[in-house]
Amino acid sequence: LxxxxxxxxxxxxxxxxxxxxxxxxxxxxxxxxxxxxxxxxxxxxxxxxxxxxxxxxxxxxxxxxxxxxxxxxxxxxxxxxxxxxxxxxxxxxxxxxxxxxxxxxxxxxxxxxxxxxxxxxxxxxxxxxxxxxxxxxxxxxxxxxxxxxxxxxxxxxxxxxxxxxxxxxxxxxxxxxxxxxFGDTIHDRCYRRPFYDQGKFADTFDDEGARKGWCLYKLGCKGPITYNACASVKWNQGLSWPIQSGHGCIGCSEPNFWDKDSFYKPL
Ligand code: SF4
Ligand code: F3S
Known part of the structure; x- marks a missing residue:
């Protein structure tokens, strides 16, 4: 062998x-x-x-x-x-x-x-x-x-x-x-999901909701329509990933994600 x-x-x-x-x-x-x-x-x-x-x-x-x-x-x-x-x-x-x-x-x-x-x-x-x-x-x-x-x-x-x-x-x-x-969406596994479920959203990248780590849906997060393992495997040896660093998912693993209107508009 x-x-x-x-x-x-x-x-x-x-x-x-x-x-x-x-x-x-x-x-x-x-x-x-x-x-x-x-x-x-x-x-x-x-x-x-x-x-x-x-x-x-x-x-x-x-x-x-x-x-x-x-x-x-x-x-x-x-x-x-x-x-x-x-x-x-x-x-x-x-x-x-x-x-x-x-x-x-x-x-x-x-x-x-x-x-x-x-x-x-x-x-x-x-x-x-x-x-x-x-x-x-x-x-x-x-x-x-x-x-x-x-x-x-x-x-x-x-x-x-x-x-x-x-x-x-x-x-x-x-x-x-x-x-x-790719069996689950980012949204399925996102640690900010409890805030989404409670209706707690950041409205800007520097407001109180953003500082408290609330859901980034209103800032254009595409986690609900994106299938990938970032929320569980994470990046940089499991250190962090886009949503943990304060930016919504832009859906980079989905077909035509560049053309799905602005990265920063809500779904
Ligand atoms: Fe879903 Fe994005 Fe909010 Fe996470 S930050 S709960 S993926 S909408
Ligand atoms: Fe992951 Fe790409 Fe979204 S890196 S969190 S699928 S933008």
Whole structure:
């Protein structure tokens, strides 16, 4: 077992900001070092890897050939469709072509972040590049969506660990999100919920209600319509999360959250 080959993971960054990768590196259970050195082999990730240019592409080709049909493909970033995808290109190849090529040999695909899952900020009005999420292009592979802008690190590592343990993607909801992490709304688990139930709301960010930690609904909190695990897993090694720091949830793990009218207007 000690000599067993680690699961090959190929991570393709497309029209993205690298925030999802930044988030992954903050995972504490499991830590990303533990995951990388002991359980998976990330065979391509152009921000993390030492190789660049032709060498990086060669490494990608070798990883695909050696693990054809078995590798797990991770994608972050949306994929532009307009004008044959010319608005997002790496190494002379559009990301549209790249995705089709790399997806063909994948056992399964995990769309990391709201952009890869639903189009995200790239697809926000007026969507100048015709950006879409992975499952709008690839329809013949198992796909899991792990949305969030960025996703919680422990949700990303949790999904990878689950794939390693069971050899398959976990149970999903109607938007292909793992139910274990996206089964409840932020509002369902929010520690400010008793104030909501009592009708105690902050009206401004610096009034008495805000200082007393009352519900942020009137300041535009989208917790009631947002499915994610922030209220229970939290951020920064369980230290805090948006609502605990005094700002309402902006619904960053939901489709089209950029276009759902102002972040600061009540539902
Ligand atoms: Fe719900 Fe937001 Fe109020 Fe928390 S702060 S109880 S998520 S509306
Ligand atoms: Fe995003 Fe809301 Fe969590 S804005 S980070 S889903 S609290």
């Amino acid at each position: 000690a000599q067993a080959r680690r699961q090959s993971v190929i991570w393709m960054p497309y029209q993205e900001c690298t925030g999802c990768l930044e988030s992954l590196t903050r995972s504490f259970a499991p830590t990303v070092e533990n995951l990388l050195f002991n359980f998976v082999s990330i065979d391509y990730q152009h921000t993390l890897q030492a190789a660049a240019g032709d060498q990086a592409i060669e490494a990608l080709k070798v990883a695909m050939e050696e693990n054809w049909g078995k590798y797990l493909l991770l994608v972050d970033g949306s994929i532009p469709l307009k004008d044959d995808g010319v608005y997002s290109v790496s190494h002379g190849q559009t990301h549209l072509e790249s995705l089709r090529e790399v997806a063909e040999g994948a056992a399964a695909i995990v769309s990391i972040g709201t952009c890869a899952a639903f189009g995200g900020v790239g697809a926000a009005r007026p969507n100048p590049t015709g950006a879409v999420g992975v499952d709008q292009i690839i329809t013949d592979k198992p796909i899991l969506n792990v949305p969030g802008c960025p996703p919680l690190p422990e949700v990303m590592t949790g999904v990878l660990t689950s794939f390693l343990a069971f050899g398959a993607l976990p149970e999903v909801d109607s938007l292909k999100r793992p139910k274990a992490f």
